Amino acid sequence: MSDSYKDFQARVARIYDLNETATRDTSSRVSVHREPNGYVVIRGARPSMRIPWTGILMVLAAVFMLKGAVMARLGADFYKSEIGRLRPSTVLEQIGTWTMRPDPISSWVARQIKTLS
Incomplete structure (x- = not known):
């Protein structure tokens, strides 16, 4: 066999391997639907909604x-009085007041910031 034929067969084999890998990877994202006239329609499945946990934790x-x-900056007593005023x-x-009320985590952060200054 000639070298060009071997090269061609190697390219075809590589294409088949890539196609098989792609089919295996996308099999969970494919939806097969049979229409009433007997045709089988293959569609991409809707992407699942994922919760962005990293973004939520950063916020x-x-x-x-x-x-x-x-x-x-304001001091705990002044902060509590300003929150109580709302x-x-x-x-x-009132929702903002509930969100901004002092909690153990932000109190700890405030103590850590005060120790730095």
């Missing part, structure tokens, strides 16, 4: 760091 860490920094407000401000 929570930023909130606790912000609360701790504000508590360290209680008899609208529903949105």
Whole structure:
């Protein structure tokens, strides 16, 4: 056999291997549907909704760091009095009050920030 034929067969084998690998990898993302007229239709399945845990954890860490920094800057007593001032407000401000109330994590962050300065 000639070298060009061997090269051709090697390329064909590589294409088949890639196709088999791609089929194996995407088999979970394929939906097979049989229509009433007898045709089989293969469609890509809808992507599953994944929860971005890393992003949620980073937002929570930023909130606790912000609360701790504000508590360290204003002082715990003044911070509590300002938060208490918002209680008899609208529903949105009450939600903000509940979110910004002092908690153990932000109090710890505030203590750590105060030790640095």
